Amino acid sequence: MSYSVHRRMVADAAVPLERRASHARSCALHVAEKLAVKRSAVLAHVKQRTGIDLDMPCSDEALAIAFASIEALRSGAQKLAQSAA
Structure with missing residues (x-):
C-alpha cells in the first residue's frame, strides 16, 4: 500500500487504535525508505521527539501527535537526529 492509504487509515477513528498504530x-x-535509513531510526526519532512509542500508543491523541512527527519528517519540516540515523 502507498503512504497515502496508510495515512488515511491512521486518521480513521472507526479503525481500532492498534490497527491505526500499525498503519x-x-x-x-x-x-x-525516502530518507535511506532503517524504520527503527524513524520510530526512535518519533519516540525521542514526542515520548510516544508507536508499538503501544496509549490513546488516539498520542497516536496523532506521533504521526504528526512522521509527517514532519516526510515533509522535511523536521530533520532526523544523527543518533537516530
Whole structure:
C-alpha cells in the first residue's frame, strides 16, 4: 500500500487504535525508505521527539501527535537526529 492509504487509515477513528498504530508504523517505513535509513531510526526519532512509542500508543491523541512527527519528517519540516540515523 502507498503512504497515502496508510495515512488515511491512521486518521480513521472507526479503525481500532492498534490497527491505526500499525498503519502509522507502515508510514514510518515509507519515510525511512525516502530518507535511506532503517524504520527503527524513524520510530526512535518519533519516540525521542514526542515520548510516544508507536508499538503501544496509549490513546488516539498520542497516536496523532506521533504521526504528526512522521509527517514532519516526510515533509522535511523536521530533520532526523544523527543518533537516530
